[in-house]
Amino acid sequence: KAGVTQTPRYLIKTRGQQVTLSCSPISGHRSVSWYQQTPGQGLQFLFEYFSETQRNKGNFPGRFSGRQFSNSRSEMNVSTLELGDSALYLCASSLEVPASYEQYFGPGTRLTVT
């Protein structure tokens, strides 16, 4: 079974631009979560989608948004990029099995904002 895939793997943008990142979960997984990882702040939760609905949201500004499609693929968008948005963005999918919410992570998208 294929793992979680994320595209693109690397991205360079300039301040003020916007960016869209894509995540394809493991087949059969309907929950997709997004995280931002930086050396200073560690792993921070952005949001989680389940069945095309945002179910949980972290403490990030409205410039960060996401969506999920009917095939469970998810995208996240960051508008008006800032230098501080440079990070590794990780996507994780999980199976909705009570008491077993382990998440399976993709390799991440490395975003550099210049």
Added chain:
Amino acid sequence: GNSVTQMEGPVTLSEEAFLTINCTYTATGYPSLFWYVQYPGEGLQLLLKATKADDKGSNKGFEATYRKETTSFHLEKGSVQVSDSAVYFCALSDNNNNDMRFGAGTRLTVKP
């Protein structure tokens, strides 16, 4: 709210040394507990998990026991290898929803 605290690194050990990475948690109810590992340039991989008190998760020589009385889930390995060099994350998941919280991560370097 739920949270995880793990020992700060970095941790540097010689090959075949004993490893302990401490992890404690704060949670309401009975969460599931996890250890994830991140190798350079990669995403996180699930290393082991425990879903109820006194459960022991184990994988690749690593072990951790879910201790409710001390709210801990310490990671141990009897003999580390150079290939174990990575960042290790302790995490918990609320069993009522998919709300996973991660610790800050502990970087382990194993020298030959």
